[in-house]
Amino acid sequence: MLLRILVPILNPLKNGGIRRTAHVFTRSASSLSSQAIMYSKQGDPNSVLYLENSQILPALKDNEVLVKMKMAPINPSDINMIEGTYHMLPELPAVCGNEGVGEVLEVGKGVSSFCPGDWVIPAGTGFGTWRTFAVSTQDMLRKVPNDVPAISAATIMVNPCTAYRMLKDFVCLHEGDIVIQNGANSAVGQSVIQIAKEWGYKTINVVRNRPDFDQLAEYLKGLGATHVVTEEFSRSHQMRDLIKSMPCPPKLAFNTVGGDSATNLLKHLDSKGVMVTYGGMSKKPVVVSTGALIFKRVRLTGYWNAKWVQENKENPELVRMFDDLFDLVRERKLLPPSSETFSLSDFKLAVKSSLEGYKGSKKIFLMDDSSS
Ligand SMILES: NC(=O)c1ccc[n+]([C@@H]2O[C@H](COP(=O)([O-])OP(=O)(O)OC[C@H]3O[C@@H](n4cnc5c(N)ncnc54)[C@H](OP(=O)(O)O)[C@@H]3O)[C@@H](O)[C@H]2O)c1
Structure with a gap:
């Protein structure tokens, strides 16, 4: 045949x-x-x-x-x-x-x-x-x-769709608003940086320290990251100064690490800010201080892309998301x-x-x- x-x-x-x-x-x-x-x-x-x-x-x-x-x-x-x-x-x-x-x-x-x-x-x-x-x-x-x-x-x-939905579905962001994320060099993190840049949002990107941190920071800035900092920096006074230098604190945080890294993201979140957990790379639980919940009234939630896709098979928003993402790919604004x-x-x-x-x-x- x-x-x-x-x-x-x-x-x-x-x-x-x-x-x-x-x-x-x-x-x-x-x-x-x-x-x-x-x-x-x-x-x-x-x-x-x-x-x-x-x-x-x-x-x-x-x-x-x-x-x-x-x-x-x-x-x-x-x-x-x-x-x-x-x-x-x-x-x-x-x-x-x-x-x-x-x-x-x-x-x-x-x-x-x-x-x-x-x-x-x-x-x-x-x-x-x-x-x-x-x-x-x-x-x-x-x-x-x-x-x-x-x-x-x-x-x-998996990853660009996750970034797209998390930027769209949890907080109504406006141009100039700030998103903070850990694991920012992950594939999801890189998509967040690029889509956020395209939609006019600033990003503070936390990564684990490494010998070639400067090279990684340059790479992420090349994708559109506003700031790239190490986990250690993000726990220092300099981080508070960095956030104070920005027009407002982050309204939205993305957590893919858990443990101390997640607790630390919450410290930098604005009052009534939202932290979306989508991964647990450190295999440690998310710990939130009582004060963050009572006095800052932060909200914690999660996102699971597989479930969203399963539940939105017939939703025109699914088609729109893929169209938007592939447009960005063609314009070289969303690199793999x-x-x-x-x-x-x-x-x-x-x-x-x-x-x-x-x-x-x-x-x-x-x-x-x-x-x-
Ligand atoms: N909820 C969802 O729907 C959804 C969708 C997509 C992805 N995810 C999850 O998102 C996470 C990232 O996925 P990806 O494909 O973007 O990952 P990836 O490109 O493979 O990158 C892995 C990331 O995890 C970090 N990492 C690895 N081990 C770590 C540890 N022990 N402590 C802290 N950070 C660590 C890496 O940082 P280093 O460079 O410092 O090692 C890197 O930033 C995974 O947990 C994945 O399951 C969830």
């Missing part, structure tokens, strides 16, 4: 986007060889993962779509799922990975929403993106534009996180590197060399 495969050719566009021209060639095959990073029991990601080879038969059911995965990142939530500590867990054995981008190769007879050549990302959590090919029902996929860098499409669904790519066969090294602190870049699986 002859299977048609669309191969993208990359042509840079003036606006920094990429135009892809579909060139068709044919391949003789009765089935496709596929590889996936899987786990059959939860536990230490350094030991429970394995590479599985399988064959995908070319015959699709009516509502199925054959996708060739291009790129998929390693996010902390992927790791937490493997460890069994995430709030939503797949049935085992499972393919790892929750986000990534792929290209549609073939569609079943009943599929009207996708065509060969379309780019797709998972519509929800638990898709299993660390693999070369996937056969999926059409309801599990979302079409995304294919005139953007593949890495932006592969990393848009700095990254390091790995082939699937190097999964042990990729996962081990992703578990190290101060890692400096997102680890990304590259399944298709034409995507790099």
Whole structure:
């Protein structure tokens, strides 16, 4: 049987986007060889993962779509799922990975929403993106534009969406208002900086100290950060002076660390300010002083992107969010996180590197060399 495969050719566009021209060639095959990073029991990601080879038969059911995965990142939530500590867990054995981008190769007879050549990302959590090919029902996929860098499409669904929603849904901010965040060099933090800049908000960005702090601060300022400070600085008198020098204290705080770092963010929040917790990288609980609750009347809340997406499938705001984010990507106002790519066969090294602190870049699986 002859299977048609669309191969993208990359042509840079003036606006920094990429135009892809579909060139068709044919391949003789009765089935496709596929590889996936899987786990059959939860536990230490350094030991429970394995590479599985399988064959995908070319015959699709009516509502199925054959996708060739291009790129998929390693996010902390992927790791937490493997460890069994995430709030939503797949049935085992499972393919790892929750986000990534792929290209549609073939569609079943009943599929009207996708065509060969379309780019797709998972519509929800638990898709299993660390693999070369996937056969999926059409309801599990979302079409995304294919005139953007593949890495932006592969990393848009979790972190930029989280940043977008947290900046929009909790406090009515006005131009010049200030947002403070810890873990500011994380992929979410980098998206917060860029979207906040675009929407006219200032950001105070707290990161852990490191030998190359100045370089990191320059990088984040290049993305649009107003101030970048270390955790130690943020606990000093100089931090109070910095906040006093600004027109008003921060109205909104984003916490992805917990422990002392979160308690400290609250000290800098304005009266009636809101702190949104979306991660717990230190694995320590959020501790809030009684005074902050009574006298400053701060409000504490949380955000979970997977739940928001699940509950807003039919909400036009979901489409608007992706449109806004991809517009920013095309205008080069929303860059993907700095990254390091790995082939699937190097999964042990990729996962081990992703578990190290101060890692400096997102680890990304590259399944298709034409995507790099
Ligand atoms: N609630 C949601 O819907 C949602 C959505 C997206 C992400 N998240 C969460 O947000 C967090 C960041 O995700 P990401 O993909 O943006 O991360 P990422 O790019 O992999 O970056 C990880 C961040 O965590 C920091 N970090 C690592 N270990 C730490 C520790 N022990 N103490 C303090 N900071 C530590 C890192 O700082 P260093 O450089 O100093 O190591 C870095 O800033 C994760 O917890 C993730 O699960 C939640």
